[in-house]
Amino acid sequence: MNFNIQNLGPVQSAQIDLKGLSVITGLNDTGKSFISKAIYSIIKTATDAHQQLISERYEAVVSAVTQMFSAHRQVVRFDAAKMASFNPNIVIRSLAAVMRNGSVQATEDILQEYYHRIRADIEYMDGIMASSVTKEQALTRIQNAFHTGYRVINNEVEEQSVYKDFFDKIVIEKVFQGEINSIHPGYENMQIDVSEGATDLLSISVTHNHTEQFLLQNLVLLxxxxxxxxxxxxxxxxxxxxxxxxxxxxxxxxxxxxxxxxxxxxxxxxxxxxxxxxxxxxxxxxxxxxxxxxxxxxxxxxxxxxxxxxxxxxxxxxxxxxxxxxxxxxxxxxxxxxxxxxxxxxxxxxxxxxxxxxxxxxxxxxxxxxxxxxxxxxxxxxxxxxxxxxxxxxxxxxxxxxxxxxxFYYGQKLENQMSVFTDVTADLTPVFTKLAEPMQDIILNP
Incomplete structure (x- = not known):
């Protein structure tokens, strides 16, 4: 998984490829910790915020199912056989299983199937009861509940909002203590793009310590x-x-x-x-x-x-x-x-x-x-x-x-006081040379 980082705190640029062991080195104040915290935060947002989103969607879809069941039961006589056929708890358990795996299509299929079965039962089967709620009113309530649940499942705008909100409130405020952008003029716009081979996974933009975009495009395996x-x-x-x-x-x-x-x-x-x-x-x-x-x-x-x-x-x-x-x-x-x-x-x-x-x-x-x-x-x-x-x-x-x-990645300060991290795996000589300088200075200049 490759992280292409631009203008993160004191880091002007870095490309970190998480293959197994990634070692980041450099002088103090080059931004090593910024990189570590940013990568940590991206993974936490992609996973924790995703779980939060699934939980919120699950609650909304469960509400839709129970509302459909309630409207159904108001106009149709329920005996043991019908309860077994339309038991909302069975549907809810099925929804929990597929939503846990993030399957939007399977969630839609379960909700649609339950909705159409209820409609068919009300429209074509015997047993319509005398009630203060008419058949048409019940069908309207069922349809409204279904459409509400369906919209929640497919609401991509809400999905991006959850990720952005998590990154603002948890990452920027509680990981970076409100300061994730560079303080140097011309480098205020942070951009991090994550990919796996030729596949784009997600893209993040932050300006003035506010998340402009957190676009999750594909599954993050971690x-x-x-x-x-x-x-x-x-x-x-x-x-x-x-x-x-x-x-x-x-x-x-x-x-x-x-x-x-x-x-x-x-x-x-x-x-x-x-x-x-x-x-x-x-x-x-x-x-x-x-x-x-x-x-x-x-x-x-x-x-x-x-x-x-x-x-x-x-x-x-x-x-x-x-x-x-x-x-x-x-x-x-x-x-x-x-x-x-x-x-x-x-x-x-x-x-x-x-x-x-x-x-x-x-x-x-x-x-x-x-x-x-x-x-x-x-x-x-x-x-x-x-x-x-x-x-x-x-x-x-x-x-x-x-x-x-x-x-191995080595961070070096530029004249603009920003740092650039490069892959030095092939030759660590510059790293050890720099680390040896303080002791050499003491020995050569006692």
Whole structure:
């Protein structure tokens, strides 16, 4: 999946191809985090807003079915046989199944079939009852309900409105804190186009921090995305869950996802909700979990009764998150996400500068785990400016033979203070040369 990015914050241009492992590097303030958050946000909008849209459409179509049934029953005598034939709950269950898969045509077919059967029963069958509602009035109500449901199913304008509204209220406000456009004159119009090979998937335009267009043209295969920005989320968990974000809801309840404080990033909540969703590890990730456990000498878990995370050493000693080494938190986060199933082939895992809290030895181990995950089919994007970490990635990419699905992108500032990111997979020399400059300056100019 290729992301063509123009004028995103400090980023003038970038083309990122998510094949397997995508590594973004560059100096501070080149826009690495902007790119990560933008890609995360696009996937979340395409999936979460789509689910919201399906839910709203489902409710409207269910309402249409129940209104048709109600009008039908007002003028026709219902016995057990007729109830079995026209039971709206059976129709609603069928609608739920096809709408969950996003099938517009199948939804139309079910609604139309129910509508025509009801009309035929009223028009041609015996059993018309004396009622304050006439046959014509009932048919009119049924027709109106059907057309309302049909319009909802095919309302493309409403669909785009849902995506735009989600991108404005969730992405721009709660991911980018209201500032997604460039502040440099001449670069105010952000444009991101996403494609898969020759197929256009979606197109986004944002001007003055307002979404002008979010056009979803084809199915986005990735079902979710997760950002790991800081391992300190484990220590902040109790504070976040006890804040206005979740007034009375325990960690793990996704129904309150959007009821959050506006001053905390959306992806904090998204990550926190995924850290306690289960304890079953995929077979292909068992060895990786064991490697993490051996590295940190124990396991990290969530204690519901205390609303906090703990590190349990192999000796059995429990250490609360507040006293947990930050490096252990870094590995523990991966362990928790693997246990919850949030790391998988259909979810993009984004990790921002994992080396920040790691000793060089653990940087190298972390790099190996990232490549191992990529080798199992997990799509990963990681940003870094650590020569240890980046060099380790190149070594393990070669060792695990994942060269075909691994890409490195390097961001450089231009004279206009905007950044351009280019694919440097074929030659990382400029990257390591730049990263070595500070130490060389100290050595050569003591």
């Amino acid at each position: 079902q979710d995305a997760t950002i790991v920005e800081t391992p300190m989320i484990l220590q902040l968990a109790k504070f976040i869950t006890s804040s206005l974000a979740f007034p009375t809801v325990p960690l793990g309840d996704e129904t309150r996802l959007y009821q959050q404080r506006s001053d905390l990033p959306y992806y904090y909540y998204d990550l926190l909700l995924k850290l306690n969703l289960g304890t079953t590890v995929s077979d292909k990730h068992v060895a990786i979990c064991e490697k993490i456990r051996k590295t940190i000498g124990g396991s990290v878990s969530y204690k519901l009764e205390e609303s906090s995370f703990v590190f349990t050493k192999d000796s059995g000693e429990e250490i609360p998150a507040s006293n947990m080494a930050t490096g252990i938190k870094s590995f523990g986060l991966l362990l928790l996400l693997l246990k919850s199933g949030a790391i998988n082939e259909s979810t993009l895992l984004i990790i921002d500068e994992p080396e920040v809290h790691l000793h060089p030895k653990w940087e190298i181990l972390y790099a190996e785990i990232i490549v191992m995950l990529s080798d199992t089919g997990v799509p990963i994007m990681v940003s870094s400016h650590s020569p240890y970490f980046l060099r380790a990635l190149t070594v393990y990419i070669k060792q695990y033979k994942t060269q075909e699905i691994s890409r």
